[in-house]
Amino acid sequence: MPSPAAPRPASPRAATTRPAATAAPGARGLAPGVLVALLLAAGCVALTAAVPVVPGLLVAIVLGAAARAVGLVPAVLDAGLAWTARRVLRTGVVLLGLQLSLGDLLGLGLREVAVLLVTVAATFGVTLWLGPRLRVGRALTLLIATGFSICGAAAVAAMSPVADAEEDDVATAVALVTLYGTLALLVIPVAARVLGLGDRTAGLWAGMSVHEVAQVVAAAGTVSAAALTVAVVAKLARVVLLAPLVAGTGIVRRRRTARADAAVPEQAPARRGGPLVPLFVVGFLVAVLVRSAGLVPDAVLPAVKPVTTLALGAAMVALGTQIRVGRLVRTGGRPVLLGGIATAVAAGVSLTGLVLAT
Template structure:
């Protein structure tokens, strides 16, 4: 009996038990976020989920719970449910919709993403941000927000705690876009179609794109979604390139650990220890895109996948938000915040230029 009692925590139910309170809280927060979004469509549910997480860990009545019995489940949600959300995100994409844009437009969108990525990464280095922060912020801002940050963190092996600041910044700047960009539509002389293209090319997260573009009507919303999803497709190749470079770096480090005389100083990393070129969940993301492109999936399955993506990504963002200590963020994230705002302006300018080229 004593032996059984000792081994019980090693069973799957025993290991899962500490996760349940945090996961249940994250799912409940998603339900609240979706309900608020249904009442106020201008507020994206994913943004609300992040804000609820930040509030939960910073309010006196709930901060102890977030750091105590809920922490294991919240950390699990921030890492693993984020990956599940990325897989389901693929069901929103169809290669046929992207091809309908025409090669010139697709080329311009790709150009915006690559220039945004390079420019934001350079800004991160210019502002002397530490570690993987420049890369994570560049990925999130140029491709698809928190989902892209999660994918890049996986291929780089970035600690979960180090993804919190990039997610907070992409949420902040995406929320600013919802309020600021519609005010600039008429001063910049944009009609509904071009405004939608601008939003799709320049706003970070899919939910933020929808919230911003819908202010100008269905034409703007349709254009914004197609262009935004074209950007999302670039998640896989960019992650693959970084994954390949990371494996090469690990290989060089392993070879450098052998002395000139041939005596090993350090044990080289085993091939299985190397980061994957493309994480398995990104392969799942690509598979979902191809499956959606075939047209074989009934609309009900696509809708169910969209709901699953909202729940998984919303729970992940709540978990990440529940790691953001506002007081600490103000102390350590000031330079990163200024850098992110500069990137936000850069990407908006690049997207604006691309929109005019699309119409020429």
């Protein structure tokens, strides 16, 4: 007859694994992963400084993904890399706000602003509508829609807590947005010449359709200095839309969750909605306002950009290490197709609008 104590062998395992799942690693546990991410990011920043056409964020995430794929990420780095992928990335988004000023919008005409708004809305809306039809997960669809319509990896990071996204989804969205942004920076300058676009139109097209700021600079810089100036203004105008888009999405998702809870009250305690407006998005908006008000000393501004790039680069390295090839294979080509369509919408709508506006 079995003893009542027979089921107990499973208990020690549960007792030993539970603290590991709940205990937060200390500074010593985080340091190795954080330092490795920062060192690799510094190398990527130096590479971009030497060869501006090479997007450092793309190189950073590729390095991280490659290291994970070939087994070069020891377990001692995991805690620090996971922390970097979340906390350092959010710090980079806040610092990005110090590079923006509401006065930058004055460089665009009313028609051009209208084209920019329509492009952002069309890219975001079409991607959200198409994602479920391609059987792409809701969280990943939302991240792709945000990254492709606003400003790439930083936008993905800002939307991720609102979307309740897993790290694999964030890493996949960042990989897609950097991949297609790189393709766009190669195609758009050539297409602009073939189509006979003027420097201003070509620059605006790059600023409204290419995903990352660095990619916009590379794309427009190959056209002319005049194209580069207006491209950066258009891109910064898109970045300014990041906070209202994330806040608006948070409000919509919170209302849907409230209605679902009212319909099925017994399941309400189990629901976990994302924050209405993540604190780091508020920090981003405050940073924009601080910069716009002229409260940042001129001597500080030149140091902000490299620090921001280093923070985002370290986060991209860390996110790259979160990519599991097995999961990407299971997702198939649907997210890749969705990213391609989102890029085509952004490029097509912005070019059509700019041609009609001139």
